[in-house]
Amino acid sequence: MEPFIRLRSAAVPFARANIDTDQIIPARFLSRPRSVDHGQFLFHDLRQAPDGEQRPEFPLNRLHWRDARIVLGGRNFACGSSRESAVWALFDHGIRAVIAPSFGDIFANNSVKNGVLAMVLPRDAVDALIAEAEATPGAEIDIDLPTQTVTSAAGTWSFDIDPYAKKSLLEGLDELAFTLTHETDIAAFEHRMGRTNR
Amino acid sequence: MTEPEPRTLFAKIWDSHRVLDREDGQTLLYVDRHLVHDGSAPAFELLRQRGISPRAPERIFATPDHYVPTNTRERDEITDDRHRGMVDALERNTAAAGIRMFGLKDANQGIVHVVGPEAGLSLPGMLIVCGDSHTSTHGAVGALAFGIGSTEVAHVLGSQTLWQRQPKTLRITVDGTLGAGVTAKDVILAIIAHIGAAGATGHVIEYAGSAIRGLSMEGRLTLCNMSIEAGGRAGMVAPDETTYAYLAGRPFAPTGHDWDRELELWKRLPSDPGAVFDREVTLDGDAIAPMVTWGNSPEDALPIDANLPDPEAEPDAERRAAMLDAFAYMGLTPGAALESVMVDRVFIGSCTNGRIEDLRAAAEVARGRHVAEGVIAWVVPGSAPVRRQAEAEGLDRIFVEAGFEWREAGCSMCLGTNGEIAAPGERVASTSNRNFRGRQGPGARTHLLGPAMAAAAAVTGHLADVRRLMAEG
Structure with a gap:
């Protein structure tokens, strides 16, 4: 997994509550293997008309935000299904961080596993970042994971992050390999459970 | 001698599945039951790339549901190559790992969250995961059940465990009697309208109260199913006589002495009187109308x-x-x-x-x-x-x-x-x-x-x- 330490990029705003994973990647693309570029499916049905024409007003299609690596989302961003392809679509498009007042729990877990930072900030901070992005499209913001701060022309905020998620992101941790170093603990648990049957 | 601290249903299941606790607050949990469906191909692929085989195939059960047509049971009549490929991949992956699969023509096939409880694979006190957000359904039998992504599915396949931070608890109490024409679906839609689609984010919900007790097992499954639609990590209902009557005689439920022994353990699962929840919400069951x-x-x-x-x-x-x-x-x-x-x-x-x-x-x-x-x-x-x-x-x-x-x-x-x-x-x-x-x-x-x-x-x-x-x- 690619480590995440610092990021400076434009931030593309999606100022809506409850943007669900069906919007991020429609279900009909879920049968594609991971090796396929999922960036092409990101916000597919919002980004383009049914005839395939790109919608020029959609934020990702606007010149200043085409290469944005940060998403600013509304409350309960990526609620809904467990599809990890929602993270893959963001990642393959180049997105490395999403900032929102709250996230769907499963999406937040999936993000860490793929090196994407799902950052929770208070709603007024997210609103300030969105207002700035809309006022100055393409304006860059800085995320610094070691110091847990985000800085833009609108201000500087510190953010909380689970220590384990932070370590995973900073080091690009391979979780399964780490867990399997505890194989004896797992085997001991299975042995105990076998005797007591839970 | 001091009285033991009263615990919630959730805490009892969490505690009995801890393999390891880390200083940073993460707990390695053992998974009793892992359910897989025909969307699991990426997880098997992740594992294959690393040369790891499933650790406990006897704890894993599979059934195709997402990609199967509902006008035929003939695999060859699946016209879309990608859909047929997903159904075939499940068959191949489970056969290679020695995982029991209920295929298209199997008497037990169905939607994985219908199959688990119905087959007696989902039992009280279990920790159950599946690569699908509606895994919260299985909490209706008094289990801790939640959905996970592909990387976590691969992690469970490879280690039978999962790292988690302990979530908060939310008790939603619905007392009263549901009116004529009012069902579990109306109760859960009323709950979500009340607390919002992110109302239970970061929490495991326990549903309680006389209106919940009065629900059949099918109703409780409907209720817990949509916990995720309120943002809940999981939803649970304490096991009771309704649960035991539903599970007895199911194909994979324990029998004889095993049943008796399990039943004694299940009866200790409900939240103790005085157990403290991080949050409480109450609704009046009598006031709920059919919802849309x-x-x-x-x-x-x-x-x-x-x-x-x-x-x-x-x-x-x-x-x-x-x-x-x-x-x-x-x-x-x-x-x-x-x-x-x-x-x-x-x-x-x-x-x-x-x-x-x-x-x-x-x-x-x-x-x-x-x-x-x-x-x-x-x-x-x-x-x-x-x-x-x-x-x-x-x-x-x-x-x-x-x-x-x-x-x-x-x-x-x-x-x-x-x-x-x-x-x-x-x-x-x-x-x-x-x-x-x-x-x-x-x-x-x-x-x-x-x-x-x-x-x-x-x-x-x-x-x-x-x-x-x-x-x-």
Whole structure:
């Protein structure tokens, strides 16, 4: 997994509550293997008309935000299904961080596993970042994971992050390999459970 | 000697599955039961790339549901190469690992969240995971069950464990008696409308109170199923006599002395008196009416006799913008009566409402009536056993005579991964769990409701108060 330490990029705003994973990647693309570029499916049905024409007003299609690596989302961003392809679509498009007042729990877990930072900030901070992005499209913001701060022309905020998620992101941790170093603990648990049957 | 601290149902299951605790607050949990479906191919691929085999195949059960057609059980009749590929991949991956799979023609096949409890694979006190957000369903038997992504599925396949931070607990108490025509679906939609689509984020919900105790197992499964639609990590109902009566004699449930021993353990699971929850919410069961959603979030739910809201009257700007989007997408008029909304299709099924009790309730409304002119109405049983049971009771004949299509088991139009979708602009009255934009096909408009309400919409051609049809007899 690619480590995440610092990021400076434009931030593309999606100022809506409850943007669900069906919007991020429609279900009909879920049968594609991971090796396929999922960036092409990101916000597919919002980004383009049914005839395939790109919608020029959609934020990702606007010149200043085409290469944005940060998403600013509304409350309960990526609620809904467990599809990890929602993270893959963001990642393959180049997105490395999403900032929102709250996230769907499963999406937040999936993000860490793929090196994407799902950052929770208070709603007024997210609103300030969105207002700035809309006022100055393409304006860059800085995320610094070691110091847990985000800085833009609108201000500087510190953010909380689970220590384990932070370590995973900073080091690009391979979780399964780490867990399997505890194989004896797992085997001991299975042995105990076998005797007591839970 | 000091009294032991009172614990919640959730805490008891969490504690009994801890393999390791780390200083940073993460706990390695042992997984009793891992359910996989035909969307699991990426997880098996992740494992294969690393040369790791599933650690405990005997704890894993599989069934294809997302990509199976519901008009045939013939694998060769799956016309889409990608869909057939997903079904084939599940068969290949499970066979290679020695995992039991209920294939297309197996007597136990069905939607994974219908199959688990029905087969007796999901039992009280278990920790259950599956690569699907509606895994919360299984909490209805008194288990801790939650959905995970592909990387976590691969982690569980490879280690039978999962790292988690302990979530908070939320008890939702619904006391009182549900009125005629009010079902578990209405209870959960009322709860989500009350606490919001992110109302339970970061929490495990325990449902309690006399209205919950009074629900059948099928009703509790419906309730827990949509916990994720309130943002909940999981939903649970403490096991009781209803649970034990439902599980006894199920194909994979323990028998004889094993049953007796398990039963003694199960009886210790309910939350102790005085156990403390991080949050408490209460609802009055008597006040809940049959519910239907109008917008693109499950929190946009109203009693069927209400009028649509007016976005311009909404003070919160973010909420107002979302409402305006939803009205435009759904093609609705602010202030109109919900009952005036005409429907094009009706879908009765899914892991939310595809069980025998759901089909009985829908058939009761369909009996002696006919699907309205121009409406396409489908009944898709949640599993092969549900389908057989319904046929044994003659429900299939009631549906067919009333003009419904009677189909094979699968996820079908809940999310349309198998290609069964509505056309752009079509309005669907659906017993499924999500009314997201495009969920049932690009441009399709979904209204969520219970199975009897869906049947009422089918026979009247519009969203309708099932209580009036029930009064007509």
